[in-house]
Amino acid sequence: MAISVLVLSERIAGEHPEATFELLGKGSKLAKQLGGELAVAVAGTDYPVQELGGADVILELAGLEAGAYAAPIWEAGVAAAIAASSPRVVLMSTGTVGLDLGGSLATRFGGQLASYVIDLDVDGEEILATAQLYGGKMLAEVALDSFICFATVIPGSFPADDGRSTGSPRVERIEVGEKPKAVAMAIREPETGGVDITAAPMLVSVGRGIGSSDNLELVQELADALKVPLSASRPVIDSGWLPKPHQVGKSGKKVKPSIYLSFGISGAPEHLEGMRNAEMIIACNTDPGAPIFEVAHFGTTVDLFDLVPELTERFGG
Amino acid sequence: MKIVVAMRQLADLVEELEVNADGTDIDRDFVKFVSNEWDEAALEEALCHKDDGDAEITVVALDEPDVDQTLYTALAKGADRAVKLTGHDPEGWIRTGDRAAILASWLERDDFDLVLTGVQAADDLDGQLAGVLAERLGVRHAAVVVGFHDADSAVQVEQELGGGTVAVSSLELPAVLGIQAARQTPRYASITRIRQAQQTQTIQEVEISAGGSLGGTVRKISPPKKRGGAEMLEGSASEVAERIAELIRSKGLARS
Ligand SMILES: Cc1cc2nc3c(=O)[nH]c(=O)nc-3n(C[C@H](O)[C@H](O)[C@H](O)COP(=O)(O)OP(=O)(O)OC[C@H]3O[C@@H](n4cnc5c(N)ncnc54)[C@H](O)[C@@H]3O)c2cc1C
Numbered sequence: 281m282a283i284s285v286l287v288l289s290e291r292i293a294g295e296h297p298e299a300t301f302e303l304l305g306k307g308s309k310l311a312k313q314l315g316g317e318l319a320v321a322v323a324g325t326d327y328p329v330q331e332l333g334g335a336d337v338i339l340e341l342a343g344l345e346a347g348a349y350a351a352p353i354w355e356a357g358v359a360a361a362i363a364a365s366s367p368r369v370v371l372m373s374t375g376t377v378g379l380d381l382g383g384s385l386a387t388r389f390g391g392q393l394a395s396y397v398i399d400l401d402v403d404g405e406e407i408l409a410t411a412q413l414y415g416g417k418m419l420a421e422v423a424l425d426s427f428i429c430f431a432t433v434i435p436g437s438f439p440a441d442d443g444r445s446t447g448s449p450r451v452e453r454i455e456v457g458e459k460p461k462a463v464a465m466a467i468r469e470p471e472t473g474g475v476d477i478t479a480a481p482m483l484v485s486v487g488r489g490i491g492s493s494d495n496l497e498l499v500q501e502l503a504d505a506l507k508v509p510l511s512a513s514r515p516v517i518d519s520g521w522l523p524k525p526h527q528v529g530k531s532g533k534k535v536k537p538s539i540y541l542s543f544g545i546s547g548a549p550e551h552l553e554g555m556r557n558a559e560m561i562i563a564c565n566t567d568p569g570a571p572i573f574e575v576a577h578f579g580t581t582v583d584l585f586d587l588v589p590e591l592t593e594r595f596g597g
Numbered sequence: 598m599k600i601v602v603a604m605r606q607l608a609d610l611v612e613e614l615e616v617n618a619d620g621t622d623i624d625r626d627f628v629k630f631v632s633n634e635w636d637e638a639a640l641e642e643a644l645c646h647k648d649d650g651d652a653e654i655t656v657v658a659l660d661e662p663d664v665d666q667t668l669y670t671a672l673a674k675g676a677d678r679a680v681k682l683t684g685h686d687p688e689g690w691i692r693t694g695d696r697a698a699i700l701a702s703w704l705e706r707d708d709f710d711l712v713l714t715g716v717q718a719a720d721d722l723d724g725q726l727a728g729v730l731a732e733r734l735g736v737r738h739a740a741v742v743v744g745f746h747d748a749d750s751a752v753q754v755e756q757e758l759g760g761g762t763v764a765v766s767s768l769e770l771p772a773v774l775g776i777q778a779a780r781q782t783p784r785y786a787s788i789t790r791i792r793q794a795q796q797t798q799t800i801q802e803v804e805i806s807a808g809g810s811l812g813g814t815v816r817k818i819s820p821p822k823k824r825g826g827a828e829m830l831e832g833s834a835s836e837v838a839e840r841i842a843e844l845i846r847s848k849g850l851a852r853s
Contacts, residue, residue: 384738407813518778587838
């Protein structure tokens with residue numbers, strides 16, 4: 281049977297990321313619809329193999345040593361896997377590896393690509409993708425009809441459990457002939473220490489809507505009154521208003537508190553990735569169309585500068 | 598080092614977006630266009646390298662609504678040269694493949710070591726520019742870049758992998774980098790400086806005819822259907838605060 285779907289495991293070291301299983305789950309359904317097999321490409325030869333039972337075939341990318349990463353080296357490896365397996369659909373995530381390789385591989389193979397995908401289906405000869413645009417404010421339905429199609433999928437779009445099954449996929453080794461002019465040097469782990477926002481039962485979280493670092497005091501007072509830590513979206517961290525350990529999201533921490541209280545956060549997909557599993561999300565945003573209200577349980581469009589002092593007062597601040 | 602910063606305009610996300618008449622794009626007639634925030638980070642990082650004494654900066658953008666403002670602002674901030682590429686429909690949705698083809702066609706005639714651009718733009722349906730452009734040019738690339746420095750004929754790049762983990766690699770020049778964040782927040786250019794740039798500097802216009810579709814056919818664009826969504830708390834700030842306080846107490850998380 282021919283391979284019809286190829287999933288890339290974006291594992292650079294350690295475990296396979298959650299996204300790999302999400303893609304394997306969806307990939308196996310697509311492969312059935314397309315009448316072919318599901319393959320997973322993995323870097324190196326030393327990886328947790330038994331976890332990949334959801335796939336029919338494992339394509340080992342020889343020469344991509346785990347523990348370091350360079351985009352051109354991975355590109356050469358995945359290109360070799362694609363050339364060897366000729367899938368109809370290639371699935372990656374919108375993580376760093378997918379952002380690196382989606383566009384370049386689609387260009388290299390002359391295929392069509394859909395990015396920020398949240399759903400996929402087969403419609404006759406076409407692959408239908410639903411994708412988020414404008415930070416989640418719009419959805420696009422796009423039909424891909426090239427002989428090879430690529431999708432970069434937003435993590436959390438498909439259940440990971442569907443991709444976790446015990447099987448015994450056959451293993452094929454892919455030799456990578458191409459020698460890209462790049463060197464994978466090192467992986468640097470973040471410094472530990474500082475606040476641990478993942479352990480808090482409740483978070484007061486603040487976004488760019490706060491306007492300036494001077495205004496941060498306002499939400500800090502609320503957090504203090506509630507005796508919980510302050511967390512934040514990426515722009516607040518990038519502006520240097522709060523240190524990195526406070527960041528929630530794709531490139532920050534994944535949190536799951538009982539209550540996530542957000543002020544002035546729009547709810548971009550990269551932020552939602554870090555907090556959508558909180559038990560109760562309460563969002564304050566003056567824009568009624570803000571995507572955060574899609575995942576929040578309770579919402580208000582009252583101005584945060586009016587709401588926060590009222591709340592602080594109620595908790596003895 | 599010769600750095601080209603590829604910048605672009607984008608509908609301002611602060612505004613309400615509506616769908617156009619045939620349902621396949623946003624309605625572009627009434628939205629405000631601003632420069633892509635990640636391109637601003639790319640420009641800032643380039644300017645920081647220039648401040649350190651080793652960069653000559655060209656900003657390049659496709660003709661798009663209010664793009665002159667973005668280019669003059671870049672000049673006011675310290676870019677050395679600004680180029681506007683024409684020859685396409687400036688009012689429509691320029692998809693990633695076409696944008697990359699147009700930029701590649703111009704870059705092939707220009708001399709550069711590094712192209713910097715934003716890691717993403719909010720309408721990147723067909724993939725992010727950096728990788729597509731690099732592939733077209735046949736050079737190295739990296740996305741989600743949070744820092745780089747040049748080392749002879751190579752650039753050492755730091756890419757954020759998630760959760761604060763960073764991958765360090767070395768790419769032989771030339772290369773295209775998708776910038777996630779600069780080392781500092783983008784600098785500010787005063788209105789006076791921007792006016793001065795408008796009076797003393799010019800934007801070079803180059804007509805290009807190139808295209809390279811990469812995306813599929815957009816069947817439909819629509820705002821997301823409310824999948825349940827939030828229960829909206831109505832009332833004054835005080836009333837809403839009371840409801841939220843009750844919710845917090847109901848979870849047993851605060852006493853007072
Ligand atoms: C590879 C990658 C990784 C990323 N990782 C992360 C990540 O880990 N975490 C993260 O957060 N982002 C991440 N981002 C960035 C993400 O795409 C968004 O840019 C970011 O989440 C936006 O932050 P924000 O919601 O605070 O700002 P904005 O999107 O600017 O939203 C500000 C909101 O405040 C509201 N507002 C303004 N004034 C008020 C007021 N007075 N009262 C109430 N509301 C008000 C506005 O309506 C607006 O919705 C990443 C991006 C990329 C490309």
